[in-house]
Amino acid sequence: MIVLSTPEAADLAAKLADEKISNLPLPGQVDFINGGPPCEGFSGMNRFNQSTWSKVQCEMILAFLSFADYFRPKFFLLENVRNFVSFNKGQTFRLTLASILEMGYQVRFGVLEAGTFGASKSRKRAFIWAASPE
Numbered sequence: 001m002i003v004l005s006t007p008e009a010a011d012l013a014a015k016l017a018d019e020k021i022s023n024l025p026l027p028g029q030v031d032f033i034n035g036g037p038p039c040e041g042f043s044g045m046n047r048f049n050q051s052t053w054s055k056v057q058c059e060m061i062l063a064f065l066s067f068a069d070y071f072r073p074k075f076f077l078l079e080n081v082r083n084f085v086s087f088n089k090g091q092t093f094r095l096t097l098a099s100i101l102e103m104g105y106q107v108r109f110g111v112l113e114a115g116t117f118g119a120s121k122s123r124k125r126a127f128i129w130a131a132s133p134e
Contacts, residue, residue: 025071033076035064061096069103074132082111082124096128105130 037060061078068076078096085093100107108129115122 027070027072030071030073031075033064033068033071033073034079035067035076036079037061037064061092065096065099065103068100068105068130072132074134076105076130078128078130080126082126084126085109085111093126100128100130103130104133106133 061080064078087093097107097109109127111124111126113122114125119125
């Protein structure tokens, strides 16, 4: 297992009181996780998407997947810009799907017009749905 930590994360963990930690859900107690990790690094509209900060934001996909892997929800939904599918010649997208499958989830994905589903913007967005077979 790979563990990534920063001084800021260690400080925050040290400040958490035991009673707050005891209120956090345990693996298997979460039914659904929904997330949209920062998309600036994947966006074709961001002319700085090769900057170090954009690359760090792209790695937030890994943080989202690590939460899903830890909590093992019945379902989770990951949303991002449509360019997420083709970014880096699709390698990031394929690796994301492969990781979810390796975690034991069933996966579906699509690029949908977000405005059709009530979003205030009518941009196309990439969605990845995952369901536990259990």
